[in-house]
Amino acid sequence: MKPTVLNAPSNLRAISRSLRTLLFGVMASVPLLVNAGTTTAEVNTTGLAVTDSVVKVGQLHSATGTMAISETGSIQAERLAIDQINEMGGILGRKIEIIQEDGASDWPTFAEKARKLLVNDKVAAVFGCWTSASRKAVLPVFEKENGMLYYPTFYEGLEQSKNVIYTGQEATQQIIAGLDWLAKTKGAKKFYLVGSDYIWPRTSNKIARKHIENVLKGEVVGEDYFPLGHTQFGSLINKIKLKKPDAVYSIIVGGSNVAWWKQLKAAGVTSDKQTILTISVTEDEILGIGGENMVGFYAAMKYFQSLDNDNNKKFVAAFKAKYGDKAVIGDVTQAAYLGPWLWKAAVEKAGSFDIDKIAAASPGIELKTAPEGYVKVHENHHLWSKLRIGEALADGQYKVIYESDLIEPNPVPKGYQ
Amino acid sequence: MNIITPSTASAAGAPAWRAWIPLAALALFILAVLPLCLDLFRLNLVGKYLTYAFVAIGLVLCWGYGGILSLGQGVFFGLGGYAMAMFLKLEASDPESTKIQSTPGIPDFMDWNQITALPALWEPFHSLAFTLLAIVLVPGLMAFVIGVAMFKRRVGGVYFAIMTQAFAAMLSILIIGQQGYTGGVNGITDLKTLNGWDIRTDHAKYVLYFLNAGLLLASVALGQVLLKTKFGKLLLALRDKEERVRFSGYDVAAFKVFIFTLAAVLSAVGGAMFTLQVGFMSPSFVGIVPSIEMVIFTAVGGRLSLVGAVYGSLAVNFGKSYFSESFPQLWLFLMGGLFIAVVMLFPNGLAGLADSVRGAWQKWQARKAGQMTARGAPRTPAPPEDEPAAPTALRVKGGAA
């Protein structure tokens, strides 16, 4: 697992820097040598928590509260990646030490803990946050205190920051290819958009509507939003039956998800009668929904646990070895796993733990060892990635039935505003 | 920590100024001791906790003395905070810094929600004067309306408590649902300046801390003065025997409406100070959970002690912050255990504990003094006038102090 660095810098200083980082890349597995070559003062000019042998990083997720359901997978994946990196000798010869903080599903707590990690603990990087609300709460803190956040969730876009690396997909990456697939293979012309009522589903559906109306020349026959935690979907299901769309596009999240799919099934809406494509149900969510309620419906994401490649097989095996045979891995869990590896690659490319240097070094970094196959960091700090369509099976897994080309991240899309 | 105030004021016959010693000690603690001992990060946290103390002292007045338990104080805290945040957000959303939006010059979340012009509701929040008025008046008015509706019909007790809770739930659903106008579940984030003054600098943090502490101390003082007046006595009387006060010809409902409104206004001031110090406002303060947590701050501090409420807010929040850093899996157990223990074992909280300790100390002193003067004489029982230093009498005094 050795990340290679392929970047073509334009001036001499940058070339020497990239040569140096190439060297680090090669020597990552020989920690003693690296350590001999770089003093802590050299690789850490801004007073981060880096010593000759240890570098401290923060992990900021909800271990308690309503979001613990979703964030647990991310916590586990980040820990796995960090353990693996430590086994390989760490970063620039330094072991990674984790300081874990609990955001407790409460956005102000996230902001408080982020400040604590950056100001008091001076961590070199933070892996964390899940909901958009928690990211929005910590973003000003990261920008003011100049920290580096690796954010794993697929999200609405409309944001790019020097201080964040977004390892999940932004909305256009997840939506457009999925809709094209629906139009092409299912011949869908009439769409029904549903979502939980907050920023991610609203923005995503806004993009979806523009694409359906302007590019696919289709029609949106209904668009509905429900409060977070809503548990009654009978009326919506009846409306869908009345409008008879070719496809339902669903972005329901959290506790509502279970109620939505169970009630669909109970109302006789099965996959042979109605095509539904969701972008908010990973294998993690199916645990709560029950595979039997999801059979035959489609999900569009960049990663499924069943992906058939060597990287993924290793990853799934390592994950199960650490967290038990029954552990499942969803899209966000995989994206969270990428965080520490991308950070490692950036530090080694920059030859420094300094935040500014990492931020500058990140664009262009490639990860060929990613379980999802191959990713590359874009100038806008998002990842180039593929989109896949999975068909849900009764055992709670997805069967991958479509895979797109690499899609360029475009968090602030012009035509879709 | 300076929880047990070093006052040795005896219960009876103390000069009036003695009643102010605990407040003076509190002032010393939050204006001098804490700023000198803590770094800016921790001090900023204390500042945040002290904004909750506004709610807690409001609850001492309306719950401890008035007997009205409101489980919806987060509503008023939130309204105050949102009013402040709306002003700051408008200032942060000038056309220059929002030029990448479809509609420059409106807050970013409105742009994300396809709103193309500033809603009329937001217009007046361009003015600081209006905002400051709104912080006080909007929650005050709302509390007044709720109070009139409830107390005039003599709704009280547990029923009133769950009613306020229902209001909290509704308002939080409203705010989260109307995200184009309120920022939804994200809240209003990324606030920068107040009339051009950057609230994010270290200097500003110090200024805001002391402003906040000053306002809080003034509120505690106001509460103390209020409780010393006839109004304060009546409040206590109507908590204990509402009928008798009513039959004596007082308009009980009017008193209750007043104290509930006052508590709401205090909470709103706290909310506004929260927004200034933390730099954002979130609907998570409006809901049921934070509202109940604020009640527990009051209960831990002592529901009859204004000063105790401040210590209670500090103690619980420090505990929460410490335990969630050190034992993230355990802190909910501890928090829940604290709720139960305070209610079942120490209903008068820290202040009650301090008073019992003080009472025991005085008794012991008196006994020792007695032994000294009558050496060798058989031990005499404590003088009868010492006995009335019974918990209730003392607690009331200690509360007012």
Next chain:
Amino acid sequence: MDGMSFSEFGSVLIMQGFNGLSYFSVLLLMALGLAIIFGQMGVINMAHGEFLTIGAYTTYLLSVLSSTYAPWFESYYFIAAIIVGFGVAFVIGYLVEWLMIRHLYKRPLDSLLATWGLSLIMQQTFRSTFGPKEVSATLPAWLMGSYSPKEGLDIPLNGLFVMALTLALTSAVAAIMFYSRWGLRVRATTQNRAMAGAVGIDTAKIDRLTFALGCGIAGVAGAAFTTIGSTGPTSGSLYIVDTFLVVVFGGAQSLLGTIASAFSIAQTNSTLEFFMTGSIAKVITLATIIGILLLRPEGLFRLRVRK
């Protein structure tokens, strides 16, 4: 709505009517336990949502047990789960009353705070025991899918089941309260505790059983809701807000009020949802409730609220 025949429209209308009734049963089932405890004892059980969760996890455990050890039992386990869910919640409620609530009868506001503390502890216990992720009980085949008398008309089986359960449980509670000797004692205690004690009713025992009964009903509701909702450490909190609204709006101390309130909220919400988006429907429903409560804070049905 092109291509929509009259009979299809009729089917949707029937399904929508059913949907309103089904929502009504869910709300009533949620609120029943809370309403009993509050109505008869004046105590608000803030841990009500967690008692629902107990029922849900009991169902999950039985589902796992039966699929591992007794596959023949899989199609019946759900009935057992409802009974066991009642039993577990009943016993825990009994203990809670004995350890906590009975010391706080003179201080109803404090019992509210203490049960809130209890709810925090219970949530974390679920999380530590079952893990933070949601789980799912496999439903028996007879509860899955829909009853479809003709093309285009689907009546959800789980909705029918919840409805029948609510009907049975509410009638049972009403029968116990108004026709049994025990119910007579409960009502006597509610109306005049001292006098009830004087005529030889063991009021402490009555209280304990009433509280345990309320918790037990919450357990049944929790088990039933696994058919329509999620099972996780914080699932109870999804229902708790609606539960409080129903109880407050109904007038808190009357069973009839709770029923009327659940019915009107459910019908308003499900009808509005049909004509507009869900979150606006919720807002309008809530605003209406607020308006009515401000004009009539004692709720729809009033019984002994005026002090």
